[in-house]
Amino acid sequence: MIRSEVLKNLIPVISDHFVVCNIGLPSQELHLMDDQPTNFYMLGTMGLSSSIGLGVALAQKQKVISIDGDGSVLTNFGTLPTIANNVADNFILLIIDNGSYGSTGDQPTYAGMKTSLTNVARACGCENVIECDAEDAVSTMQVALDSNKMTIIVCKCESGNIKVPVIEMDPVVIRDRFMRELESRNA
Amino acid sequence: MSEIDKKIVNDFVNNKIEFVTTVPCKQLAGVIDEIDSNDSIYHIPSNKEDEGIGLCAGAFMGGKRSAIIMQNTAIGVTVNTLVTLTQFYRLPLPMLISYRGELGEPVACQVEMAVHTKALLAQLHIPTYHFHNEDDVNELDAILKHTFMCNKPVAILTDATFWKGY
Ligand SMILES: [Mg+2]
Numbered sequence: 001m002i003r004s005e006v007l008k009n010l011i012p013v014i015s016d017h018f019v020v021c022n023i024g025l026p027s028q029e030l031h032l033m034d035d036q037p038t039n040f041y042m043l044g045t046m047g048l049s050s051s052i053g054l055g056v057a058l059a060q061k062q063k064v065i066s067i068d069g070d071g072s073v074l075t076n077f078g079t080l081p082t083i084a085n086n087v088a089d090n091f092i093l094l095i096i097d098n099g100s101y102g103s104t105g106d107q108p109t110y111a112g113m114k115t116s117l118t119n120v121a122r123a124c125g126c127e128n129v130i131e132c133d134a135e136d137a138v139s140t141m142q143v144a145l146d147s148n149k150m151t152i153i154v155c156k157c158e159s160g161n162i163k164v165p166v167i168e169m170d171p172v173v174i175r176d177r178f179m180r181e182l183e184s185r186n187a
Numbered sequence: 188m189s190e191i192d193k194k195i196v197n198d199f200v201n202n203k204i205e206f207v208t209t210v211p212c213k214q215l216a217g218v219i220d221e222i223d224s225n226d227s228i229y230h231i232p233s234n235k236e237d238e239g240i241g242l243c244a245g246a247f248m249g250g251k252r253s254a255i256i257m258q259n260t261a262i263g264v265t266v267n268t269l270v271t272l273t274q275f276y277r278l279p280l281p282m283l284i285s286y287r288g289e290l291g292e293p294v295a296c297q298v299e300m301a302v303h304t305k306a307l308l309a310q311l312h313i314p315t316y317h318f319h320n321e322d323d324v325n326e327l328d329a330i331l332k333h334t335f336m337c338n339k340p341v342a343i344l345t346d347a348t349f350w351k352g353y
Contacts, residue, residue, distance in 0.1 A: 020245070040248070042272075043271070043275065044267070044270075044271025044272065044275060045237075045241070045267065045268050045271045045272045047237075048237065048238065048240075048241035048244075048268065048272065051233075051238045051239075051241030051242045051244075051245065052241045052242070052244050052245040052248075052272075053245060054242060054245060055206070055241065055242040055243060055244060055245020055246040055247075055248070055249060055253070056245040056246070056248055056249040057245075057249070058206070058229060058231070058242075058245075058246060058249070059205075059206060059245070059246040059247075059248075059249025059250055059251040060249040060250050060251075076235075076237075076238055076241075078233070078234030078235045078238050079234075079238055081234060082231065082232075082233055082234060082238065082242070086231050171275045171276045171277075172276060172277050174276070175248065175276045175277070175278070178248060179248050179250075182248065182249065182250065183250065186250070
């Protein structure tokens with residue numbers, strides 16, 4: 001199973017929640033399959049999905065899911081100690097770990113070699129770290145949502161991409177509708 | 188903690204800044220202590236400045252005004268994030284920056300980044316204010332209001348003369 005199939009399966013479970021989605025193909029796939037104001041698409045800035053999501057979660061009460069990739073987490077490794085030490089129980093970090101830099105042509109990452117992101121997250125002090133196979137992504141996400149505990153899910157899947165259009169929406173529109181939806185749900 | 192540290196954090200609080208990320212600097216140690224002990228500010232140290240700017244972007248979208256405290260040596264690290272996140276999505280971000288490498292600097296290597304600091308900020312079209320004399324701090328309140336009016340990253344450089352050596 002590849003990332004786009006994992007995302008497609010997850011949509012019924014995550015669609016009602018606020019999602020900060022990683023740059024490149026993950027955002028384009030989510031945009032194609034389930035565009036809505038609760039999605040914040042990153043159009044640039046590799047690596048910061050988890051940081052942005054944690055910031056949103058710490059600032060208000062709604063649940064926030066950051067969808068990240070193995071390559072992006074490797075780019076911003078400093079995020080894991082920050083997450084561990086600033087617990088937000090309304091925050092879930094989903095790392096879709098396909099062992100490759102998908103958006104740039106599936107070059108292998110170290111996460112597909114000797115480095116276990118699950119072990120790194122635990123070593124950084126993160127408390128609820130669950131590694132699952134792609135087939136179990138939906139049930140694992142549901143458990144994490146029901147737990148009301150900050151959770152990091154490392155979902156292992158195969159590398160590979162589908163053809164998706166780029167996002168043409170203006171970044172200010174993406175940001176504005178996301179903020180308005182958050183504000184109204186928190187009201 | 189000095190009066191200047193207290194005044195800076197008071198201006199933050201009066202401008203409803205409730206989320207501050209910091210990467211340490213000796214010059215800014217007093218401000219960082221004051222941020223940490225202030226009950227109305229959530230202080231979240233970050234490991235790298237671009238990570239911190241990501242946290243600030245998220246907090247602002249979540250409804251809390253945010254700010255970053257950092258050294259000028261890290262401006263190079265933040266260029267992509269400032270451009271593709273803060274500016275592209277039009278997010279306000281006060282950046283309180285220690286301007287290392289100016290008069291009084293004992294460490295030669297700091298000068299290497301100091302000579303690029305204003306040029307980089309100018310190239311990025313980031314409004315930049317330079318606190319050199321003690322009285323310059325009296326502009327901080329207006330600078331913060333300006334930042335949240337125009338939805339831009341704004342740099343406040345604070346040099347060693349302003350901090351009276353270190
Ligand atoms: Mg990947």
